[in-house]
Amino acid sequence: MEGKRVRDSSVTIAQVMDPQDANPAGNVHGGVIMKLIDTAAAVVASRHSRSHTVTASIDRLDFHHPVHVGDLLFFYASLNLVGRTSMEVGARVEAESIITGTVALT
């Protein structure tokens, strides 16, 4: 089997947060961010394995800063390790204020 580099399957997804992504407090709903993390991770796993994949579990998910409507979110995902039939994918989310350019680790 030919080896593959981590960067061969790494992805970055960028998406602006819209009003329909907000919770009743006006910030972005965590579930919206979780779905996009899952999407980015699934793309990495499927690109690496060139097959359909499912999410078995999420080890840990921490929200460090709230995300605001209008922020541009970047989802960086790449392979951490490969098992026999499974893969572990890491994801990092950053929020950029399009107006100020400030970037925060989400």
Ligand SMILES: CC(C)(COP(=O)(O)OP(=O)(O)OC[C@H]1O[C@@H](n2cnc3c(N)ncnc32)[C@H](O)[C@@H]1OP(=O)(O)O)[C@@H](O)C(=O)NCCC(=O)NCCS
């Ligand atoms: C994940 C799933 C395929 C595991 O099935 P299983 O019969 O237990 O599979 P196995 O015991 O043969 O394990 C297969 C691999 O998955 C890994 N694995 C299984 N459950 C895991 C878990 N909860 N967390 C991390 N890895 C897990 C095993 O370690 C093994 O890895 P390896 O082949 O690299 O050594 C099965 O539980 C499933 O289909 N779950 C539903 C997934 C899904 O639909 N996700 C979308 C959410 S709705």
